[in-house]
Amino acid sequence: MPLYKVNYADGRVDDGIICDDESILRQLTADGGSFEAKPEPEITSAQIERLARDWRDKQLSGTDKFVSVTDHPDHTAIMAYRVKLRDWPSTDDFPDTKPTLGS
Numbered sequence: 439m440p441l442y443k444v445n446y447a448d449g450r451v452d453d454g455i456i457c458d459d460e461s462i463l464r465q466l467t468a469d470g471g472s473f474e475a476k477p478e479p480e481i482t483s484a485q486i487e488r489l490a491r492d493w494r495d496k497q498l499s500g501t502d503k504f505v506s507v508t509d510h511p512d513h514t515a516i517m518a519y520r521v522k523l524r525d526w527p528s529t530d531d532f533p534d535t536k537p538t539l540g541s
Contacts, residue, residue: 441479446471490533494523497537515540 442463444452447470454476457463463473497519504516522537 441476442473443476444471444473487527487533490536491527493536494526498523512539 440456440458442455442457444455444463444466446452446467455463455466455473467473501516501520504510504513505520507513510516516539519537519539526532526537
């Protein structure tokens with residue numbers, strides 16, 4: 439989605455609005471303000487890896503409750519998924535291809 443800088447008529451500036459509908463931007467600036475597209479900021483590989491690890495950590499936290507529920511119908515699949523999540527950062531697929539449950 440494009441990144442915009444919005445200049446309001448009263449002098450306020452929102453720098454970094456993400457929007458894919460210019461009609462919304464026109465509504466925001468209907469009182470005489472303006473908007474302009476900005477180049478999207480570069481995301482470093484370290485930031486991408488941090489985001490991937492954050493996602494992985496949330497997936498692990500979300501499946502914690504199933505670890506002790508050994509009679510859950512998907513217990514084996516969930517446990518295998520958790521192993522994939524823990525191993526993912528050391529694979530060639532990291533951070534591009536996220537592990538999925540049941541694959």
